[in-house]
Amino acid sequence: QSVLTQPPSASGTPGQRATIPCSGSNSNIGNNPVNWYLQLPGTAPKLLIYMNSERPSGVPDRFSGSKSGTSASLAISGLQSEDEADYYCAAWDDSLKGWVFGGGTRVTVL
Amino acid sequence: EVQLVESGGGLVKPGGSLRLSCLASGFTFSAYAMSWVRQAPGKGLEWISAISGSGDVTYYSESVKGRFTVSRDNSDSTLFLQTAGLRAEDTAIYYCAKVLGGYVGMDSWGQGTLVTVSS
Numbered sequence: 001q002s003v004l005t006q007p008p009s010a011s012g013t014p015g016q017r018a019t020i021p022c023s024g025s026n027s028n029i030g031n032n033p034v035n036w037y038l039q040l041p042g043t044a045p046k047l048l049i050y051m052n053s054e055r056p057s058g059v060p061d062r063f064s065g066s067k068s069g070t071s072a073s074l075a076i077s078g079l080q081s082e083d084e085a086d087y088y089c090a091a092w093d094d095s096l097k098g099w100v101f102g103g104g105t106r107v108t109v110l
Numbered sequence: 111e112v113q114l115v116e117s118g119g120g121l122v123k124p125g126g127s128l129r130l131s132c133l134a135s136g137f138t139f140s141a142y143a144m145s146w147v148r149q150a151p152g153k154g155l156e157w158i159s160a161i162s163g164s165g166d167v168t169y170y171s172e173s174v175k176g177r178f179t180v181s182r183d184n185s186d187s188t189l190f191l192q193t194a195g196l197r198a199e200d201t202a203i204y205y206c207a208k209v210l211g212g213y214v215g216m217d218s219w220g221q222g223t224l225v226t227v228s229s
Contacts, residue, residue, distance in 0.1 A: 002154065033213070033215070035214070035215040035216070037155070039155075043221075044205055044219040044220065044221050045147075045205070045219050047210075047215075047216070047217045047218070050210060050214060050215060050217065051214060056217065086154075088154065088155050090155075090157075090215055090216075091215070092214075092215070096171075096172075097169055098157055098160070098169050098170070098171050099145070099157040099160070099215060099216075100157065101154060101155045101156065101157065102154075103154045104154040104155070
């Protein structure tokens, strides 16, 4: 049972927009910034979004993040086949004194 | 370019121990906190430990507290995770990761090292 809650799967057709929600609490998302990570099969996670909505250099602007209260979301616009991967949200938890992750969402491009 | 290279994984019997290492390059190692994150086969990411840049502050998840010890050698730009009392549920790929800053989270990750706990 993950501290942050994500749906296990999401899908869309090429060109569509997909949105992945991440729900937490006041001790994590409500009080700390959210990061999003992408993980392709058999590879290490890669930072996609940091500080709720900032993109590291090299990440396409098709990826965007937002946060409101104790929830965050990742949006992928103009879905492409190479976006098929697992996506994880994460935030520091003040009560647990550590980072917590969502269970991950597998995105499928139909 | 930031590079993180883990080593030290392998097959170990229940109750055994392993020392994982992570050699860092491409950034001022002592200026950044570092973390260990693991991923059991077919499962999601689980943060397990972090250490401040100076090494004087450490954090652990409840799942490893009292069994794992994180440390670092800033003169060698190396992060360590000493594991003990290993259990089958500790079987996972162990990633080291550089912390972006404060409580923001991890930005760069190594390729991981596999720890398998089995008799």
